[in-house]
Amino acid sequence: MTALQIHQFPCLGDNYGYLVHDPDSGLTATIDSPDPGAIRHALDGHGWKLDYILNTHHHEDHAGGNLALKASTGCTIVGARADAERIPGIDIFVSEGDSFTLGKHTARIIETPGHTRAHICYLFEADRVAFVGDTLFSMGCGRLFEGTPAQMWTSLQKVMQLPDETKIFCAHEYTQSNGRFALTMEPDNPALLARMREVAALRAAGQPTVPSTLGTEKATNPFLRPASTELRATLGLAAATDTEVFAETRKRKDQF
Ligand SMILES: [Zn+2]
Numbered sequence: 001m002t003a004l005q006i007h008q009f010p011c012l013g014d015n016y017g018y019l020v021h022d023p024d025s026g027l028t029a030t031i032d033s034p035d036p037g038a039i040r041h042a043l044d045g046h047g048w049k050l051d052y053i054l055n056t057h058h059h060e061d062h063a064g065g066n067l068a069l070k071a072s073t074g075c076t077i078v079g080a081r082a083d084a085e086r087i088p089g090i091d092i093f094v095s096e097g098d099s100f101t102l103g104k105h106t107a108r109i110i111e112t113p114g115h116t117r118a119h120i121c122y123l124f125e126a127d128r129v130a131f132v133g134d135t136l137f138s139m140g141c142g143r144l145f146e147g148t149p150a151q152m153w154t155s156l157q158k159v160m161q162l163p164d165e166t167k168i169f170c171a172h173e174y175t176q177s178n179g180r181f182a183l184t185m186e187p188d189n190p191a192l193l194a195r196m197r198e199v200a201a202l203r204a205a206g207q208p209t210v211p212s213t214l215g216t217e218k219a220t221n222p223f224l225r226p227a228s229t230e231l232r233a234t235l236g237l238a239a240a241t242d243t244e245v246f247a248e249t250r251k252r253k254d255q256f
Pocket of ligand 1: 134
C-alpha cells in the first residue's frame with residue numbers, strides 16, 4: 001500500500017485546504033470545501049480528479065463550497081449523519097465508529113461535538129494522520145459555539161488516544177496567536193517556549209505551522225493539559241476536575 005499523498009494549501013483568510021490522494025487507486029478527497037476555486041486549482045496542478053468531499057462540520061468556510069464542487073466534478077459528499085440537514089449535498093452519512101475508505105486507506109470517524117454539535121474528525125490511523133477540522137488547533141481548540149466544555153473535553157480526549165506521532169491537520173493557521181495565550185497559562189513550560197521559537201521562525205519564513213503532532217500538542221496545548229500543575233496554579237484551580245480546568249481555560253481564551 002503506497003502512502004497517502006497530502007497536498008496542503010492556504011485559502012480564504014487563514015484556512016488550510018487539504019487534498020488527500022491515494023496513488024494506488026487514483027482516488028482523491030478534499031477535506032471540507034473552503035474555497036472551490038483554490039481546490040480546483042490544486043486538483044489541476046496535480047492532474048487529480050475530485051472523488052469525495054469529507055466534511056468535518058457545516059460552517060461556511062468548511063462546507064460552503066460543497067454544491068459548486070459537486071456540480072463541477074460529480075464528487076460524492078461525506079458528512080455527519082447528525083448534521084445531515086446542514087451539510088449541503090450530503091450523499092454518505094457517517095457516525096461514531098464508521099469507516100470511510102479511500103482505496104485501501106481507512107479513516108475512522110469520531111464524533112467530536114463542542115465547536116458545533118455534530119463536528120466529526122477523520123482519523124487515517126494506519127497512516128498516522130488525523131484531520132480534526134475546528135476541534136483541535138495547534139496550541140488551541142475550537143470555540144464552543146454549540147457545545148459545552150464537558151462535551152469538548154470528552155471530544156479532545158478521543159483525539160488524545162491516538163499515538164503521539166500522529167500528524168494533526170487542523171483547518172486554520174491560528175498557531176502563533178494561540179501560542180501567545182498558551183504562554184499566559186504556562187509561562188515556564190519549556191516545550192511551549194521551544195515550540196513558540198519554532199513557530200516564530202516558520203512564520204517569519206512564510207511557512208505553515210500545521211501539521212503538528214499529537215505529541216507536540218500534548219506538551220504545549222493548554223486545552224490538552226488540564227492536569228498541568230502550572231496551568232492549575234495560573235487559574236487558581238489546584239483541586240478542580242479536568243473538565244473544570246478545561247472550561248476555565250476556554251473561558252480565559254475567549255476573553256484573551
Ligand atoms: Zn468552524
